[in-house]
Amino acid sequence: xxxxxxxxxxxxxxxxxxxxxxxxxxxxxxxxxxxxxxxxxxxxxxxxxxxxxxxxxxxxxxxxxxxxxxxxxxxxxxxxxxxxxxxxxxxxxxxxxxxxxxxxxxxxxxxxxxxxxxxxxxxxxxxxxxxxxxxxxxxxxxxxxxxxxxxxxxxxxxxxxxxxxxxxxxxxxxxxxxxxxxxxxxxxxxxxxxxxxxxxxxxxxxxxxxxxxxxxxxxxxxxxxxxxxxxxxxxxxxxxxxxxxxxxxxxxxxxxxxxxxxxxxxxxxxxxxxxxxxxxxxxxxxxxxxxxxxxxxxxxxxxxxxxxxxxxxxxxxxxxxxxxxxxxxxxxxxxxxxxxxxxxxxxxxxxxxxxxxxxxxxxxxxxxxxxxxxxxxxxxxxxxxxxxxxxxxxxxxxxxxxxxxxxxxxxxxxxxxxxxxxxxxxxxxxxxxxxxxxxxxxxxxxx
Amino acid sequence: xxxxxxxxxxxxxxxxxxxxxxxxxxxxxxxxxxxxxxxxxxxxxxxxxxxxxxxxxxxxxxxxxxxxxxxxxxxxxxxxxxxxxxxxxxxxxxxxxxxxxxxxxxxxxxxxxxxxxxxxxxxxxxxxxxxxxxxxxxxxxxxxxxxxxxxxxxxxxxxxxxxxxxxxxxxxxxxxxxxxxxxxxxxxxxxxxxxxxxxxxxxxxxxxxxxxxxxxxxxxxxxxxxxxxxxxxxxxxxxxxxxxxxxxxxxxxxxxxxxxxxxxxxxxxxxxxxxxxxxxxxxxxxxxxxxxxxxxxxxxxxxxxxxxxxxxxxxxxxxxxxxxxxxxxxxxxxxxxxxxxxxxxxxxxxxxxxxxxxxxxxxxxxxxxxxxxxxxxxxxxxxxxxxxxxxxxxxxxxxxxxxxxxxxxxxxxxxxxxxxxxxxxxxxxxxxxxxxxxxxxxxxxxxxxxxxxxxxxxxxxxxxxxxxxxxxxxxxxxxxxxxxxxxxxxxxxx
Numbered sequence: 001x002x003x004x005x006x007x008x009x010x011x012x013x014x015x016x017x018x019x020x021x022x023x024x025x026x027x028x029x030x031x032x033x034x035x036x037x038x039x040x041x042x043x044x045x046x047x048x049x050x051x052x053x054x055x056x057x058x059x060x061x062x063x064x065x066x067x068x069x070x071x072x073x074x075x076x077x078x079x080x081x082x083x084x085x086x087x088x089x090x091x092x093x094x095x096x097x098x099x100x101x102x103x104x105x106x107x108x109x110x111x112x113x114x115x116x117x118x119x120x121x122x123x124x125x126x127x128x129x130x131x132x133x134x135x136x137x138x139x140x141x142x143x144x145x146x147x148x149x150x151x152x153x154x155x156x157x158x159x160x161x162x163x164x165x166x167x168x169x170x171x172x173x174x175x176x177x178x179x180x181x182x183x184x185x186x187x188x189x190x191x192x193x194x195x196x197x198x199x200x201x202x203x204x205x206x207x208x209x210x211x212x213x214x215x216x217x218x219x220x221x222x223x224x225x226x227x228x229x230x231x232x233x234x235x236x237x238x239x240x241x242x243x244x245x246x247x248x249x250x251x252x253x254x255x256x257x258x259x260x261x262x263x264x265x266x267x268x269x270x271x272x273x274x275x276x277x278x279x280x281x282x283x284x285x286x287x288x289x290x291x292x293x294x295x296x297x298x299x300x301x302x303x304x305x306x307x308x309x310x311x312x313x314x315x316x317x318x319x320x321x322x323x324x325x326x327x328x329x330x331x332x333x334x335x336x337x338x339x340x341x342x343x344x345x346x347x348x349x350x351x352x353x354x355x356x357x358x359x360x361x362x363x364x365x366x367x368x369x370x371x372x373x374x375x376x377x378x379x380x381x382x383x384x385x386x387x388x389x390x391x392x393x394x395x396x397x398x399x400x401x402x403x404x405x406x407x408x409x410x411x412x413x414x415x416x417x418x419x420x421x422x423x424x425x426x427x428x429x430x431x432x433x434x435x436x437x438x439x440x441x442x443x444x445x446x447x
Numbered sequence: 448x449x450x451x452x453x454x455x456x457x458x459x460x461x462x463x464x465x466x467x468x469x470x471x472x473x474x475x476x477x478x479x480x481x482x483x484x485x486x487x488x489x490x491x492x493x494x495x496x497x498x499x500x501x502x503x504x505x506x507x508x509x510x511x512x513x514x515x516x517x518x519x520x521x522x523x524x525x526x527x528x529x530x531x532x533x534x535x536x537x538x539x540x541x542x543x544x545x546x547x548x549x550x551x552x553x554x555x556x557x558x559x560x561x562x563x564x565x566x567x568x569x570x571x572x573x574x575x576x577x578x579x580x581x582x583x584x585x586x587x588x589x590x591x592x593x594x595x596x597x598x599x600x601x602x603x604x605x606x607x608x609x610x611x612x613x614x615x616x617x618x619x620x621x622x623x624x625x626x627x628x629x630x631x632x633x634x635x636x637x638x639x640x641x642x643x644x645x646x647x648x649x650x651x652x653x654x655x656x657x658x659x660x661x662x663x664x665x666x667x668x669x670x671x672x673x674x675x676x677x678x679x680x681x682x683x684x685x686x687x688x689x690x691x692x693x694x695x696x697x698x699x700x701x702x703x704x705x706x707x708x709x710x711x712x713x714x715x716x717x718x719x720x721x722x723x724x725x726x727x728x729x730x731x732x733x734x735x736x737x738x739x740x741x742x743x744x745x746x747x748x749x750x751x752x753x754x755x756x757x758x759x760x761x762x763x764x765x766x767x768x769x770x771x772x773x774x775x776x777x778x779x780x781x782x783x784x785x786x787x788x789x790x791x792x793x794x795x796x797x798x799x800x801x802x803x804x805x806x807x808x809x810x811x812x813x814x815x816x817x818x819x820x821x822x823x824x825x826x827x828x829x830x831x832x833x834x835x836x837x838x839x840x841x842x843x844x845x846x847x848x849x850x851x852x853x854x855x856x857x858x859x860x861x862x863x864x865x866x867x868x869x870x871x872x873x874x875x876x877x878x879x880x881x882x883x884x885x886x887x888x889x890x891x892x893x894x895x896x897x898x899x900x901x902x903x904x905x906x907x908x909x910x911x912x913x914x915x916x917x918x919x920x921x922x923x924x925x926x927x928x929x930x931x932x933x934x935x936x937x938x939x940x941x
Binding site: 050089094116118121128148159164371375376 | 622842848
């Protein structure tokens with residue numbers, strides 16, 4: 001679930017405006033930086049009486065303290081508990097109870113908190129986001145209880161789904177040094193080892209105005225909004241000292257590494273072949289996104305046609321991009337069908353890779369991929385929240401909210417030669433990690 | 448990793464609910480510090496324009512110009528309700544087969560042409576209806592409509608495509624049956640609701656032949672029991688012209704065969720909330736799925752629909768619902784707990800759902816029963832209900848902001864033959880549901896149900912027996928399960 005979620009959102013932010021006949025005006029983005037370093041991004045759109053509010057923090061799973069895998073995500077849960085001036089779950093009272101909703105998500109690179117509410121509730125929410133940025137007070141009972149919830153989340157997302165452990169292993173075995181090697185969800189033992197003191201330290205380190213970006217899209221008056229921002233966020237002091245950043249650098253992958261992994265209930269075997277992705281600011285990202293669409297975007301895609309329809313060895317076959325700021329992962333993934341084995345899935349995925357490397361793509365395939373990505377981006381802009389998400393991803397991955405308005409042009413500029421080049425450059429025999437995944441073997445005579 | 452997993456319900460309701468724990472405390476805190484909200488702006492309910500073609504096909508249009516997208520859904524008022532348990536899955540396979548080839552296009556061509564347009568097309572069947580949904584940028588609508596009409600009107604139902612689809616359906620079923628929550632609902636369809644799994648069973652999918660698909664399509668896909676819904680960057684006159692161009696020649700294939708499920712509710716049963724417990728033993732399962740099921744004798748068109756919706760919002764519809772409060776927020780026993788109503792024409796299938804570590808399965812079952820009892824025995828207050836009504840009306844308004852949400856909301860009404868104008872009544876109807884309505888509904892319907900737990904039985908066996916000493920506990924090993932047998936077992940001799 002998480003993997004699919006990630007891919008869709010990253011793809012959604014690739015593109016922004018127009019293709020051929022359809023025209024979408026660029027988002028009219030206003031930017032400010034407060035004296036305390038907090039960045040404010042807003043788009044006024046009064047067409048529906050709702051507003052989407054996102055607070056993005058530059059802290060994610062990669063910033064988990066040592067021995068505390070899963071901590072950034074556990075901390076995200078604690079942000080819904082009491083502050084100096086709000087009781088537990090007050091955020092739900094201010095959103096859900098007035099006909100809106102809230103949620104939050106932790107990613108390898110960042111954490112975001114967001115609300116969509118009827119627009120007359122914007123001011124209370126700005127107050128509340130400011131309050132939890134500076135006044136969170138974590139007590140022991142809340143800490144213990146939320147840790148149990150997160151451990152259940154681990155069971156629901158990793159242990160229950162037949163392929164949940166496979167995605168967990170992808171985190172565990174691919175990166176060698178960079179903290180991306182610890183998955184965002186963490187593991188049960190390291191979650192159990194976490195303490196309330198860890199939470200206080202983590203909060204002080206990362207939850208500060210100069211590590212945050214507020215994005216608001218929807219029904220407000222710009223002047224009024226700016227005044228509220230000054231009142232509720234401008235009054236926060238900038239803490240002294242620099243923010244701790246990840247310093248580990250992932251070494252280049254130079255040899256193939258292979259793993260066999262098992263789980264108690266695996267209906268059909270699977271195979272994953274993982275390659276290193278460039279940083280999200282790389283100029284090769286648009287070409288890689290289009291390549292992924294040509295390989296597995298829809299039923300006419302190459303992997304679906306070859307592995308699912310023709311050979312009938314896979315239920316699902318994807319080139320899955322997990323693009324992170326410090327270089328993520330690109331995974332050729334096959335989930336088996338009745339006739340699938342890890343071996344024949346691996347061979348078929350590699351054969352399709354060789355085909356695109358040796359033969360390139362046709363002009364028609366490239367145009368189709370462009371049409372698909374641009375349509376998806378337009379669809380994502382149907383709501384205020386969709387626009388806020390697209391802007392926030394541009395903040396996270398390009399370091400610039402206005403980059404959301406350039407991305408269609410970047411996609412349109414990609415040529416068939418670019419696609420062939422990136423597929424050769426990043427997908428090599430000696431820089432991959434191969435995982436075979438299947439059912440645990442039962443002992444002789446056991447039923 | 449998100450804070451709340453939003454679980455799709457049987458229909459597609461997003462749900463939520465309130466707690467009382469902070470209402471007393473809140474004023475001691477920051478009530479005076481938190482700025483008050485401004486005056487509310489009303490939510491506009493978009494106008495629906497309806498027309499009818501000569502062949503009886505209804506055309507419904509909602510114009511919404513903010514983004515150059517149009518979503519089109521063709522809905523047929525027949526679904527899994529019209530199939531037998533021996534051929535369970537037939538409605539869904541028929542719908543899936545539509546995009547697998549027509550008289551003039553192969554499956555590859557359909558996918559290639561649609562994807563080249565940047566369009567998406569999906570077909571499928573639920574209990575009450577079957578549909579084909581297409582979404583495309585408005586400049587390419589005409590080309591995409593031509594393909595959409597072709598798949599609805601001229602499917603070829605090739606044998607080799609059916610063979611592939613059946614094998615894919617069986618593989619997917621095998622993967623789903625490894626998951627405790629899916630398995631619980633699968634068993635409940637027969638055991639608690641006296642229906643069949645809408646996606647089919649291994650045996651029923653294997654039994655479906657080409658003739659079954661052809662016959663189902665001929666009987667169910669008829670213009671007079673269908674509607675085509677357009678939402679987005681299009682005027683009603685453009686939409687009517689497109690519908691006429693592509694669907695005027697559609698003629699009825701035979702007598703309409705829409706069947707509705709019989710009312711299976713047996714009122715007057717035990718006043719206990721749950722009368723029995725079924726355990727499906729799934730050794731090695733990472734969690735236990737703990738659920739309560741009850742068939743209710745009140746259908747989608749009844750006015751109780753709104754009472755049930757508010758009740759669900761209070762009990763298990765969303766983050767602050769009572770079940771999530773008690774199970775997740777107060778006790779940390781789950782990542783989420785909720786409830787839903789699966790509507791049919793004359794009945795509705797009520798269920799609660801949650802997953803917990805195997806050790807806590809029996810404790811969670813007790814908590815679920817306690818919350819159901821609380822609904823029936825004590826009045827919710829206005830303070831309890833008001834936020835839960837706003838959860839529903841707020842979600843309703845947000846849903847109408849997208850072309851997909853608009854077509855979905857209209858499809859829900861049309862699939863039950865409810866006039867589209869009911870969209871305008873939703874806010875008011877939800878607002879007028881009273882605490883007494885909720886309590887009466889709960890005490891009338893939500894008792895004499897069944898707890899179904901799917902998980903690693905060896906872990907919670909003793910605790911379950913201890914906590915439910917007087918309850919009949921039936922245990923079936925997953926390898927022994929056969930839902931087509933009255934005993935649910937492959938062999939009746941244990």
